[in-house]
Amino acid sequence: MSGSLMQRALGADWQRLPSALQAHYRNGDTVETGHLDIHFPPAMQPLLWLLGRIGALVHRRGRAVETRVEKQRIGQHQHWRRTLRYADGQVIRFDSVWEPTPDGHVIEFVNPLLGLEMAPFVVGEELHCRGVRFVARFGRMQLTIPQWLGPGSTSIVERAIDERRFAMDFRMTHPWFGELFRYAGIFEADAG
DSSP: OOSOHHHHHHGGGGGGSOHHHHHHTOSSOEEEEEEEEEEOOGGGHHHHHHHHHTTOSOSSOEEEEEEEEEEEEETTEEEEEEEEEOTTSOEEEEEEEEEEOTTSOEEEESSSSEEEEEEEEEETTEEEEEEEEEEEEETTEEEEEOGGGTTOEEEEEEEESSSSEEEEEEEEEETTTEEEEEEEEEEEEEEO
């Protein structure tokens, strides 16, 4: 089980990533700090509040929200703990667990039942993750939920800014309603 979860998913393409992105996904414990801009249409507020109650996404907009991301590898899983601190003092947590799939994808579970399977790939020196499907897990049984039945298709693009900093951009887009959620920011990768 050598290499990080993302390194194993990317295979030889891992070497094409700049050092900031390799540090972001390195094996072991990491702590990253940065700021996020969080945008969504006002009509999404009730749905995002509900999704937030089950551990998915963030239900409050914001600009330059101070964000700390702690990652820890336990076995084949990588635990992500995101802490967002708004200027008025409100703190929102968004935790998830990433796990590998046999076909080189990763699934990000936002709670023990619901997850998003993503296909990572490298374009130039950028890391892209395309949402493949939503999954619902009940014990050993895992059901597929097509993205069109959910809130939309997902994509993540990450690019290095320098040796330690990287920019990330997560978007959820519905084929009929357009962009329903986005958070983007700049982070500094650092060892925990």
